Amino acid sequence: MRRSFRRKLYLVTSGLILFFVVMSIFLNNTFLEKYYIFKKESILKETYTLVNSLYNSNGDIELEFEKLARMSSIHTVIADKDFTVLYDSITSRRDNENRNLKPGVPDNSENNEAYFRNRSAEILSQKIILGNRVDKRLKTSFLSLTGVLDNGKYILLTLPIATIEESASVANEFFLLTGIITLLFGVFLLFFITKKLTDPIVELNSIAQKMSSLDFSKRYLGKSKDEIGELGESINTLSEKLETTISELVEANNKLLSDIEYERKIDNMRKEFISNVSHELKTPIALIQGYAEGLMVNINEDEENKNFYCGVIIDEAGKMNRLVKELLELSLIESGQAKLETSTFELSSLLKLVVKKNMLLLKQKGVVLEVVTPEVININADYDKIERVVVNFLTNAINHVDENGIIRFMVKKAGNRARIIVFNSGEHIPEDSLDKIWSSFYKVDKARTREYGGTGLGLSIVRAVLELHGYDYGMDNVEGGVEFWFEADICE
Numbered sequence: 257m258r259r260s261f262r263r264k265l266y267l268v269t270s271g272l273i274l275f276f277v278v279m280s281i282f283l284n285n286t287f288l289e290k291y292y293i294f295k296k297e298s299i300l301k302e303t304y305t306l307v308n309s310l311y312n313s314n315g316d317i318e319l320e321f322e323k324l325a326r327m328s329s330i331h332t333v334i335a336d337k338d339f340t341v342l343y344d345s346i347t348s349r350r351d352n353e354n355r356n357l358k359p360g361v362p363d364n365s366e367n368n369e370a371y372f373r374n375r376s377a378e379i380l381s382q383k384i385i386l387g388n389r390v391d392k393r394l395k396t397s398f399l400s401l402t403g404v405l406d407n408g409k410y411i412l413l414t415l416p417i418a419t420i421e422e423s424a425s426v427a428n429e430f431f432l433l434t435g436i437i438t439l440l441f442g443v444f445l446l447f448f449i450t451k452k453l454t455d456p457i458v459e460l461n462s463i464a465q466k467m468s469s470l471d472f473s474k475r476y477l478g479k480s481k482d483e484i485g486e487l488g489e490s491i492n493t494l495s496e497k498l499e500t501t502i503s504e505l506v507e508a509n510n511k512l513l514s515d516i517e518y519e520r521k522i523d524n525m526r527k528e529f530i531s532n533v534s535h536e537l538k539t540p541i542a543l544i545q546g547y548a549e550g551l552m553v554n555i556n557e558d559e560e561n562k563n564f565y566c567g568v569i570i571d572e573a574g575k576m577n578r579l580v581k582e583l584l585e586l587s588l589i590e591s592g593q594a595k596l597e598t599s600t601f602e603l604s605s606l607l608k609l610v611v612k613k614n615m616l617l618l619k620q621k622g623v624v625l626e627v628v629t630p631e632v633i634n635i636n637a638d639y640d641k642i643e644r645v646v647v648n649f650l651t652n653a654i655n656h657v658d659e660n661g662i663i664r665f666m667v668k669k670a671g672n673r674a675r676i677i678v679f680n681s682g683e684h685i686p687e688d689s690l691d692k693i694w695s696s697f698y699k700v701d702k703a704r705t706r707e708y709g710g711t712g713l714g715l716s717i718v719r720a721v722l723e724l725h726g727y728d729y730g731m732d733n734v735e736g737g738v739e740f741w742f743e744a745d746i747c748e
Contacts, residue, residue: 273438288427292420293399296399303401304413307324307332325345329416332345333413334409334411335369337408380404396418398417400414457484460488472496472502475495598636599639600636602633603634604630609643623662624663625665628665630669633667634746638721638725641721642721642725649740650663650678656683656738662681663681664678665677674743674745674746675743676743676744677739679737680738684733684738693715
């Protein structure tokens with residue numbers, strides 16, 4: 257199981273606190289008493305020096321001794337050169353309280369005199385002797401300093417070891433209690449401190465993980481000026497630069513894919529174009545070749561057949577000529593070489609002109625034409641190209657009208673736009689052909705198209721012209737037939 261950095265830091269720091277507390281308790285239990293004894297020995301030496309200086313001064317010795325006895329727990333005994341006790345701090349305090357004993361006359365003087373007498377030689381040779389002394393009568397051990405003063409008097413300073421042991425024990429118990437409190441409080445406080453310290457790291461880790469998933473939306477919001485803050489600023493800068501760089505790479509990649517797709521589409525269109533043109537030219541070329549060869553060998557000598565042969569050749573040559581012209585026109589528009597020569601003109605006049613030009617064809621087909629337009633609608637466009645669009649729509653309607661023979665021109669206003677609609681009665685265009693009819697050479701019914709000599713480029717030219725103008729266009733299967741339409745902006 258993965259352990260978080262926060263948990264590791266918390267456990268390690270808690271362990272350190274526990275270690276220091278336990279180590280301190282161990283050191284106190286082991287060395288505190290020895291340290292106490294060392295310090296008390298230093299105090300005994302300082303007291304010895306103080307007493308020695310009192311005898312060398314002209315001050316009130318007895319008053320100073322009384323202060324020393326009351327302010328410390330040191331038992332002080334002073335004897336002369338003959339080992340006679342001159343001063344005992346315990347006896348002196350007792351005398352001051354009840355006045356039953358004479359000052360300077362100790363009740364334990366014999367033991368102290370014997371002690372000085374027995375160790376006089378050692379005292380004189382070493383001047384100061386530190387050690388432990390056992391009071392057999394009190395059954396108590398004392399830390400003692402025995403020495404000789406500059407004036408030749410002997411001094412004995414003692415401190416009960418039991419007091420030292422008790423002080424060390426109390427100190428150890430108190431430290432144990434404070435150590436436990438410190439440990440508990442420290443662990444509790446450490447939880448919040450650890451969280452405070454690791455929250456920025458957790459946040460930075462979250463940002464880094466999002467960056468690895470290419471999500472650069474998150475930013476480090478910390479305001480600290482330490483190393484974590486500097487790291488956060490660096491990650492923010494890195495995130496911004498990566499986001500910019502990757503966006504540029506994605507954009508470049510998308511453009512490259514788009515260019516590749518466009519090149520693939522152009523290549524497919526080129527292949528399809530060559531195939532369609534070859535297919536469209538194959539039949540008229542074959543017919544022209546066949547009838548021309550027939551004329552050459554005089555397969556039919558009568559004038560009527562010769563005229564028929566020549567008529568077929570002229571008709572097929574005309575189809576080829578129309579195909580080439582339409583291809584050139586479509587190529588100019590789609591390549592962007594065709595320029596719009598816009599002008600403002602009245603739409604209904606244009607529609608009536610187109611109808612008039614095609615009236616003979618309409619009568620031959622037995623078509624009933626209806627024109628429904630508002631009185632005046634002006635648009636701004638390329639007159640010749642819009643006329644070509646209307647002619648192609650009308651031609652397409654004539655070629656696909658059914659036996660009912662109904663074609664209808666309609667113009668509808670919708671706000672500042674006019675929709676021009678050409679309706680013909682007939683069969684609906686299949687659903688799978690709706691998105692293909694605007695493509696070059698596409699024919700829903702190829703056999704029928706061949707009958708009226710269509711090239712399959714009429715609606716392609718319409719699409720190119722309307723897109724050049726920026727007009728919307730479309731086709732709808734409606735009740736009783738089909739509607740082709742386009743929209744143009746109305747000029748006031």
